[in-house]
Amino acid sequence: MFNGITIEKLLLIGLIAGMIIGPQRLPRYAAALAQFTRRVRDFARSAGSRVKEEMGEDFDDVDWRTLDPRQYDPRRIIREALLDDPPTPPVKPQSAAMAPAAAAGAAATVNATATRSSSPLAAGELPPFDAEAT
Numbered sequence: 001m002f003n004g005i006t007i008e009k010l011l012l013i014g015l016i017a018g019m020i021i022g023p024q025r026l027p028r029y030a031a032a033l034a035q036f037t038r039r040v041r042d043f044a045r046s047a048g049s050r051v052k053e054e055m056g057e058d059f060d061d062v063d064w065r066t067l068d069p070r071q072y073d074p075r076r077i078i079r080e081a082l083l084d085d086p087p088t089p090p091v092k093p094q095s096a097a098m099a100p101a102a103a104a105g106a107a108a109t110v111n112a113t114a115t116r117s118s119s120p121l122a123a124g125e126l127p128p129f130d131a132e133a134t
Contacts, residue, residue, distance in 0.1 A: 021029055121127060
């Protein structure tokens with residue numbers, strides 16, 4: 001009910017506190033507790049309104065229940081991620097004149113990389129740099 005605290009436990013604590021405090025001082029302590037409760041409630045309200053003021057209008061429409069970590073279900077998240085198709089990047093068509101030159105350049109790069117990877121670098125030689133990988 002109250003995160004593990006039951007009504008019986010609260011009544012028992014209240015009864016023990018009433019016996020310790022005594023019937024003469026109990027009304028004064030009850031009034032102080034009520035005043036403290038009102039102050040905490042007013043503080044929480046003012047803090048909430050101040051947060052809304054400072055955050056702006058964008059956060060008024062946020063559904064906070066969807067951000068609750070207790071709503072986290074890994075099976076649902078994985079299922080949704082697998083069902084969503086990733087956007088495909090647009091492919092630029094190559095002209096007929098550029099296609100053979102691009103293929104020849106790619107083949108030369110692959111051959112140069114293959115020969116270099118099999119032999120160690122000479123002293124002072126820089127390792128190959130792949131501009132597309134970075």
